[in-house]
Amino acid sequence: RRCQHTGLLCFDVGSKGGEMWSFFARDPVKDFPYEILPDTQEPAGIWTLHRGKRKVTGEPVSVFVFELRPGGEEQMAVAKAALKRMKTLRHPNILAFADGLETDKSLYVVTEPVTPLSAHLKAQAEAGGAKELEVSWGLHQIVKALSFVVNDCHLLHNDLGLWSVFVDRAGEWKLGGLEHMTSSQGDAPPSRRQTPDLEKYDPPEAAGTGPKTAGDKW
Secondary structure (H helix, E strand, O other): OEOOOOOOEOOOOHHHHHHHHHHHOOOHHHHOOEEEOOOOOEEEOOEEEEEEEEOOOOOEEEEEEEEOOOOOHHHHHHHHHHHHHHHHOOOOOEOOEEEEEEOOOEEEEEEOOEEEHHHHHHHHHHOOOOOHHHHHHHHHHHHHHHHHHHHHOOEEOOOOOHHHEEEEOOOOEEEOOOOOOEEOOOOOOOOOOOOHHHHHHOOHHHHOOOOOOHHHHO
């Protein structure tokens, strides 16, 4: 309609305008279709790992959460890189990605329900110890995952250890911890680890005298 005072065309946004504002003002975390269960967090590298469930069906999941803290911009970049890798890497022995959410201050990565290998082995020890066959099969699964990463995807994991392996509800071992992954065909160095003390376990070839895959084989 035309304004009686100025002669200019005016548009009445009315309820539709309110709906649009409501859409942009939504909290994306509240709209996320997954729920984090209380009192279930445990550390997992730069993440905290929570048990969760899909809101509609109650299907169990694991939720990896990264919260940005002052001075943590470098870790935020590492977390975003891990989210990108998890979206694209699909293999039976790699932690299965289900969904993700990125906000200004946090990242949420939803996966199949898993337990960190360290917690799994601790529980097994309390129950009498893990069987040799189970450990051998688990290591075989991680080697298969690494073979896919290195030989088929031409990538380097760069952070293989107890902290980067998870166990699903069927007892299958899954490779995770993709934060420091890089291309094996480029010269870009891996990002700095959260725990530099672990660098003492790097292979001798890491100094540049051996193949690029030395770190994942060591």
